[in-house]
Amino acid sequence: MSEHVSRRTAMRLLGAAAVAAGGAGCTVTPGAGARTGAQPATAARLAAEAPARPARPARPGSAARVQALLERLTLDEKVGLLHGDRDPASLGQAGYVPGVPRLGIPPLRLADGPAGVRVAAPATALPAPVLLASAFDPALAREYGRVIGREGRALGQDVLLSPMVNLIRTPYAGRNFETFAEDPKLTADLVGEVIRGIQDEGLIATVKHYALNNQEQGRTSVDVVAGEQVMHETELRGFEAAVGAGCGSVMGAYNKVNGVHACESKPLLDELLRGRWGFDGWVMSDWDATHSTAAALTAGLDMEMPGGRHFGAALKQAVTAGTVPVGHVDRAVSRLLATLDRFGLLDGAPPARPVRDPAAGARTARRVAVAGAVLLRNERGTLPLTGPATRSLAVIGPTGQHPFVSGGGSAHVVPDRAESPLDALRRRAGKGAQVRHALGEDLYGRPLPGNALTPAADLDDRAVAAGRTWTHQGRFTLPADDEWTLYVHYTGRRPSVKLDGEELFPVQQGVAEFFAGGLLGTAPDGRTVRRRTLRLAKGTHTLAVSAEGGPAGQRFRLRHSTRATREADLAEAVRTAGAAHSCVLFAYEDATEGRDRTSLALPGAQQRLIEAVTAANPRTTVVLNTSSSTTMPWLDRTGAVLQMYYPGQEGAAATAAVLFGDEDPGGRLTQTFPAAEHLHPVAGDPLRYPGVAGRQEYTEGIHVGHRWYDAQRVAPLFAFGHGLSYTSFGYEKLAVRQRGEGLAVEFTVRNTGTRRGTEVAQVYLGPSPDLRLDQPVRALAGYARLTLDPGRSRRVSVAVDARTLSSWDPAAHAWVLGTGRREVWAGRSSRDLPLRGAAVVRRAAATG
Numbered sequence: 001m002s003e004h005v006s007r008r009t010a011m012r013l014l015g016a017a018a019v020a021a022g023g024a025g026c027t028v029t030p031g032a033g034a035r036t037g038a039q040p041a042t043a044a045r046l047a048a049e050a051p052a053r054p055a056r057p058a059r060p061g062s063a064a065r066v067q068a069l070l071e072r073l074t075l076d077e078k079v080g081l082l083h084g085d086r087d088p089a090s091l092g093q094a095g096y097v098p099g100v101p102r103l104g105i106p107p108l109r110l111a112d113g114p115a116g117v118r119v120a121a122p123a124t125a126l127p128a129p130v131l132l133a134s135a136f137d138p139a140l141a142r143e144y145g146r147v148i149g150r151e152g153r154a155l156g157q158d159v160l161l162s163p164m165v166n167l168i169r170t171p172y173a174g175r176n177f178e179t180f181a182e183d184p185k186l187t188a189d190l191v192g193e194v195i196r197g198i199q200d201e202g203l204i205a206t207v208k209h210y211a212l213n214n215q216e217q218g219r220t221s222v223d224v225v226a227g228e229q230v231m232h233e234t235e236l237r238g239f240e241a242a243v244g245a246g247c248g249s250v251m252g253a254y255n256k257v258n259g260v261h262a263c264e265s266k267p268l269l270d271e272l273l274r275g276r277w278g279f280d281g282w283v284m285s286d287w288d289a290t291h292s293t294a295a296a297l298t299a300g301l302d303m304e305m306p307g308g309r310h311f312g313a314a315l316k317q318a319v320t321a322g323t324v325p326v327g328h329v330d331r332a333v334s335r336l337l338a339t340l341d342r343f344g345l346l347d348g349a350p351p352a353r354p355v356r357d358p359a360a361g362a363r364t365a366r367r368v369a370v371a372g373a374v375l376l377r378n379e380r381g382t383l384p385l386t387g388p389a390t391r392s393l394a395v396i397g398p399t400g401q402h403p404f405v406s407g408g409g410s411a412h413v414v415p416d417r418a419e420s421p422l423d424a425l426r427r428r429a430g431k432g433a434q435v436r437h438a439l440g441e442d443l444y445g446r447p448l449p450g451n452a453l454t455p456a457a458d459l460d461d462r463a464v465a466a467g468r469t470w471t472h473q474g475r476f477t478l479p480a481d482d483e484w485t486l487y488v489h490y491t492g493r494r495p496s497v498k499l500d501g502e503e504l505f506p507v508q509q510g511v512a513e514f515f516a517g518g519l520l521g522t523a524p525d526g527r528t529v530r531r532r533t534l535r536l537a538k539g540t541h542t543l544a545v546s547a548e549g550g551p552a553g554q555r556f557r558l559r560h561s562t563r564a565t566r567e568a569d570l571a572e573a574v575r576t577a578g579a580a581h582s583c584v585l586f587a588y589e590d591a592t593e594g595r596d597r598t599s600l601a602l603p604g605a606q607q608r609l610i611e612a613v614t615a616a617n618p619r620t621t622v623v624l625n626t627s628s629s630t631t632m633p634w635l636d637r638t639g640a641v642l643q644m645y646y647p648g649q650e651g652a653a654a655t656a657a658v659l660f661g662d663e664d665p666g667g668r669l670t671q672t673f674p675a676a677e678h679l680h681p682v683a684g685d686p687l688r689y690p691g692v693a694g695r696q697e698y699t700e701g702i703h704v705g706h707r708w709y710d711a712q713r714v715a716p717l718f719a720f721g722h723g724l725s726y727t728s729f730g731y732e733k734l735a736v737r738q739r740g741e742g743l744a745v746e747f748t749v750r751n752t753g754t755r756r757g758t759e760v761a762q763v764y765l766g767p768s769p770d771l772r773l774d775q776p777v778r779a780l781a782g783y784a785r786l787t788l789d790p791g792r793s794r795r796v797s798v799a800v801d802a803r804t805l806s807s808w809d810p811a812a813h814a815w816v817l818g819t820g821r822r823e824v825w826a827g828r829s830s831r832d833l834p835l836r837g838a839a840v841v842r843r844a845a846a847t848g
């Protein structure tokens with residue numbers, strides 16, 4: 001049963017009262033609501049809760065330096081530090097704050113992550129965070145952060161707008177690739193290390209989007225409703241861990257939380273973030289997510305981005321009129337300055353910027369892509385490709401040729417380079433091997449048939465000089481009725497294309513235009529693409545094209561596909577697959593910020609393509625370059641399925657290395673893949689995703705992700721934690737005992753196969769019999785990634801800390817230790833747990 005949430009209880013949400021009683025950090029209070037009354041009367045601190053060393057602690061004398069600056073800053077200058085402005089020398093980053101050079105406060109440049117530094121210049125395009133997370137490897141997360149930290153500094157940036165820690169709550173959410181997992185603990189473990197990595201290199205990290213920003217639909221207005229226990233045990237875990245790691249900045253979300261915009265929520269910003277967690281950095285709004293001046297500043301928002309609608313002239317006026325105390329402004333400014341001081345940015349001469357190391361970035365990008373590659377299925381020895389499979393291979397799919405590097409929206413990075421998967425596979429197969437490609441589905445169209453245009457015109461690569469206009473007026477004649485897709489690829493201004501007087505590619509305003517990027521919106525040569533599908537009748541139509549060169553000139557091409565070309569592409573794919581020994585089919589799903597998915601099926605005609613290709617060649621591996629889970633009605637027809645998400649600029653080489661068995665697929669799913677559209681935690685009931693009347697309730701309660709499948713006994717397509725190796729592993733000899741207020745779990749993992757391979761051994765924990773709170777049937781309690789040679793075994797130790805054994809008690813506003821007999825499972829996924837044991841958990845105070 002999920003916790004019932006009333007608006008009133010939800011608003012007093014986050015336990016500031018308990019802070020006053022127990023101090024910052026985690027306390028165990030006598031278990032209000034516990035079934036047994038035998039509990040000590042005094043609160044005991046959770047020993048294992050001490051936060052790991054924060055990256056970059058405050059420097060001696062910081063408070064005095066900040067105070068001295070505050071005394072010299074004018075009101076205009078203070079207000080100028082609290083909102084974004086236009087950058088006169090923009091490097092293509094998302095945000096800019098001019099600073100106060102006369103006092104040595106430098107301008108700040110703020111660039112998006114989270115899979116690399118997003119500026120106008122090329123950077124290392126790392127694999128999407130969801131792929132990093134799939135490695136279950138906090139040390140690798142640190143390395144990932146380090147690459148971004150160094151590059152951000154090298155590319156002229158001071159603040160990174162990353163990482164994103166919102167949980168994968170629904171598979172439909174458009175930004176699932178930008179975040180880590182559906183599991184709160186895994187998310188919390190990884191985010192801390194990514195932040196330490198970024199900040200180790202001197203770049204200020206910004207954890208986002210605080211909080212409950214788990215969908216794009218209605219994102220700027222949706223009211224997300226969740227109770228105190230639910231929030232602490234799910235979505236908030238990642239943010240708390242980010243604060244524990246010393247994150248310099250927090251970005252408030254677009255949405256409302258329990259009735260109040262996140263950027264003006266006192267419970268979230270003032271009471272929880274600062275009061276309870278002790279956050280000492282500054283809070284900025286998401287882009288245009290500030291809704292007020294006094295309310296937002298008072299609630300704890302420090303900086304409006306990217307402009308100054310509420311925190312610019314309006315703030316100055318409010319201070320002058322006395323409706324906002326200047327002390328509130330000073331408080332926000334000092335939070336910013338204290339953070340800049342922590343990073344050595346107030347020392348007069350800002351720290352020297354490193355030079356980029358693209359080769360090191362590329363090495364990490366490849367390592368992460370291999371480590372996170374999830375082999376979902378492998379039947380009949382389809383993978384790795386060996387023997388005849390390496391000599392005769394069909395590669396199918398548009399993204400087999402044009403690499404799908406990263407997702408769209410603000411996460412898109414200009415990569416240093418991006419090899420074609422086809423080239424990588426050819427290189428790996430070597431001379432003499434036959435590796436043939438067929439498109440299967442044409443994403444960008446082919447030139448218009450020459451005989452369709454009267455008068456004749458070359459519309460396949462037109463250049464229009466700066467300041468000039470080019471026009472074409474004529475007839476467009478079709479031999480038969482057909483369904484046409486027309487494409488325009490262009491640089492500069494979008495040309496006008498009118499068919500029978502109707503504009504085919506009207507310019508949309510605002511975010512709709514911006515978020516149309518990604519794989520489908522960008523041609524392989526970087527031109528913007530727009531497409532339009534319509535039924536056209538046989539006969540003569542009118543076509544009018546007009547293109548303006550604008551200030552910098554422009555180039556464009558007009559392309560097409562028809563039912564006939566689509567059938568021809570499919571037939572060629574089937575022929576190519578049938579003629580080869582083995583086949584690798586690259587499938588895509590193009591996700592982007594600003595838009596949720598409308599279906600979990602692969603888009604376009606890919607299902608039909610997979611069915612036809614697997615019928616022609618059952619030794620087919622489907623490589624998925626998708627953002628999140630997909631449904632797979634075609635699964636049984638395939639030989640193998642390899643989930644690569646958006647694998648970054650080295651994705652092609654990493655994919656080839658895994659397919660050929662040079663590397664063991666090291667990733668495990670960080671989200672459950674549902675068996676059907678209606679079989680996941682946020683489906684079915686219209687109150688769930690996307691919500692009704694602008695309201696979205698966490699109806700699954702604390703049972704986010706895999707916890708829901710266990711609680712509801714729903715069989716997934718692929719379970720959380722699932723992923724195959726090319727070898728096999730056995731589990732034996734589980735031992736569980738209490739250590740402090742945590743558990744020490746030990747077991748032996750043996751490589752029972754014939755190859756060296758990597759396993760992610762997972763530990764899950766059952767509920768406490770002593771708590772009367774809702775608890776997961778099984779919660780992820782820990783994991784260990786290990787690589788073993790064939791026949792070798794290792795004793796694995798997993799420490800389960802007191803926090804993991806605790807639940808959030810909304811009556812006490814505190815974590816309570818779940819004492820009593822706790823069941824423990826170990827194995828290779830949330831649904832494949834060969835070992836089972838238990839231990840009794842007692843309070844340290846009670847056990848002495």
Ligand code: BGC
Nearest residue numbers: 094112161208286287410593
């Ligand atoms: C996104 C943020 C991003 C910001 C700046 C917003 O639309 O939600 O994640 O950091 O834009 O690009």
